[in-house]
Amino acid sequence: MLASAVLIGCGGGSSDPSDGNDNVSDFCSVTNEKEQFLSYMRDDYFWYEDIPSTVNLDNYASVYELLEGIRSNVDRYSFILTEEEYQSRFVEAEFIGFGFSARIIDTAVFINYVYDESPADNAGLRRSDELLAIDGVPVSTLLQQNEYNAALGASEEGVAVELTWRRQDGTEFTDVLTKTVVDTNTVLAAEVVNLSNRRVGYYVLNSFIQRTGQDLNGAYNQFTDIDELVIDVRYNGGGLTRFANQAATQAAGNNVLGEIFTQYIYNDKNSANNETELFQLYEGVRQFNLNRVYVLTTAASCSSSELIINALKPFVEVVVIGGRTCGKPVGQVPRSICDKRTFVVNFETLNANDNGRYFDGLAPQCTAPDTLVGDWGHLDDPLLAEAGYHIANGSCSPDPQQQTQKQSKPESPHAYTLLDQWRSEY
Structure with a gap:
């Protein structure tokens, strides 16, 4: 997940490298980039105490190698993009x-x-x-x-x-x-399907980037007189937290508006930045006041996708169906260093009940495999079919395979980031 605010700066000093008083090429040399990045990590990295006290920058050829060399053992999430990559995927939503x-x-x-x-x-x-x-x-x-x-x-x-x-x-x-x-449209499909003789709004939310707010409006505007809602985030690697908030608020409406969506907790050097975000619509126009929301997940459901689940749980029933999520209860404030954007973990998130730290992922109430059977909304899709069974019966289906999966010890979640999601795209 990425905080709604974006931190922009070159770091490593108070002077502006673009004001004509500094040699820009020297300021943004590989050596200087590494110095800036290490300084930033020692102050703002959530696990800064895990960084070695002595770091020989000459041992690392780039900031990418430096990140790999000094990151905490528990950090499966930090990464770095070029400014061009950031603008293309997050802002312009294209590749x-x-x-x-x-x-x-x-x-x-x-x-x-x-x-x-x-x-x-x-x-x-x-x-x-x-x-x-x-x-x-x-x-x-x-x-x-x-x-x-x-x-x-x-x-x-x-x-x-x-x-x-x-x-x-x-x-x-x-x-x-x-x-x-x-x-890259972030809502891949949206329709009203008939599950167990109930009108169910169903949409596939694939990421949280700048265009997601309007994409969500397009989805919710298609739903009229629905009895239930299914949000499919099975491949959603995360993104901007405000759109996770919007998606959740449009679903639960008056049940959550004005309540605590999440608490952002920074390291002890930056505790003054701790803040609480309330449920709000942001760009959302239409809202439902549902007491129950279904969320379809896999190990690729990460970060802001998990935030929807954790944030809603204190206020409405959330039925998670599919697989255990990736386990990323932490987030990043993107930071500019020369021609790069660093996405290192800065904060953790807690819901209104102070629940968080789900590094092993969020377990589904009902397990189901992500088997490909057809296009989105196909009623034989195991995840969607399981949602239909739960809607009809109020419990998980008695599939022996699912019960075995549920009882087995969960595997360590995969370190799934937006980069992993983009690497599967051609």
């Missing part, structure tokens, strides 16, 4: 590619999701399709030869490849896709 995300299962590749009006979308590629070949070469061969990513081409506009894919019903398609600038 150059075909517009799909995929998962690799053994020697096969399946589509997780497709961005609206992207080359992949326009060609007809859909969630759950299997990618069979790239430029005529079987995907299984490319994976075995470690050439899959290279076969998809460089991240440059105009790069074209021929893709062959197969739908769940066995129908095969072949088309040439050309990379272009892809707008």
Whole structure:
């Protein structure tokens, strides 16, 4: 999760490197970047006490290596972007590619999701399709030869490849896709579905970036006379906390408005920055006053996605279905250092009941596997089907596999960040 406020500055001193009084190239040399970053970490890093007392900067070729060398053993979340990467993904909400995300299962590749009006979308590629070949070469061969990513081409506009894919019903398609600038809509699907004879609002929320506020309005505006709400964050790696607040507030409405959404707790050097954020609509227009909210999760549900669950729990019933979440009850205030944005952990979050520190992830009430069966909203989707069962019966389904999963010891959550999410996109 990223705090709603963005901290901007070069750090490491009070002078402005752009005021003409300093040599900018010297100020932003690799050596100076490392010095600035280490100084910032010693003051603002949540686990600053875990940084070695003596750090030889000459041992690290860049700030990226320095972060890896001095981060706390418990820190699975801090990362650094270039300013260009930050502006592209967080602010402009775009990247150059075909517009799909995929998962690799053994020697096969399946589509997780497709961005609206992207080359992949326009060609007809859909969630759950299997990618069979790239430029005529079987995907299984490319994976075995470690050439899959290279076969998809460089991240440059105009790069074209021929893709062959197969739908769940066995129908095969072949088309040439050309990379272009892809707008990353953060709500991948939104509709009213009939589950157990109840009208259920269902939407897939994929990230929390600058455009999410309006995307949420687009989703909630589609829901009329709904009895239940299902928020699907199964692949949502997190982002700006204010939009987690907006999503939660639009769902629970008067049950939470004005109550404590979350408490931001900084290290003891920065306790003056501690603050409490209340539930509020932010850019939201429409609200529901639901007493119960369903949330679909996997190990890829992280950070601000988890915040929705933890923040709502003191006030309404939250039914979590799917898999244990990634376990990131901490967040970052992005900091500019020359041409980079550092995202190092600055604070932890606690809900109105002072509950947090779920580093092992948030466990679902009802487990269900993220098996690909069709496009979003398919009623045979195990997570959505389990939500339907709970809506009808008030309990989890008696599936023996699910009960075994629930009783087994949870595995250590994967260190899933927005970077992991973006790396699965092409």
